[in-house]
Amino acid sequence: MNKTVSEQRRHPRVPVGVTLDLNMKGVASARCRATISDLSVGGMSLKTDADLDEGMTLFFDFNPAFHIRGEVRSVSGLTGGFRRYGVRFHKIGYSPAR
Numbered sequence: 001m002n003k004t005v006s007e008q009r010r011h012p013r014v015p016v017g018v019t020l021d022l023n024m025k026g027v028a029s030a031r032c033r034a035t036i037s038d039l040s041v042g043g044m045s046l047k048t049d050a051d052l053d054e055g056m057t058l059f060f061d062f063n064p065a066f067h068i069r070g071e072v073r074s075v076s077g078l079t080g081g082f083r084r085y086g087v088r089f090h091k092i093g094y095s096p097a098r
Contacts, residue, residue: 011040
């Protein structure tokens with residue numbers, strides 16, 4: 001029997017609509033904009049027109065004191081010029097030095 005995505009998540013997701021800068025380590029155009037669709041303690045989904053790959057490491061800077069490192073875990077098809085990405089968090093509140 002197949003489980004739905006929500007049944008596979010450890011933490012419930014809350015819908016949000018926050019737009020932020022997204023930093024990608026080692027990518028020539030290392031900064032882009034993304035909109036968070038939903039958020040939980042362990043991850044989020046976001047929409048962006050940036051081309052991200054599964055397994056890619058992302059860095060989210062919400063303010064000078066709050067940073068998150070995550071990994072792209074899933075990629076959904078293109079809709080209206082944007083893709084939806086599932087991101088799992090690896091580290092929250094780390095030093096901005098990478």
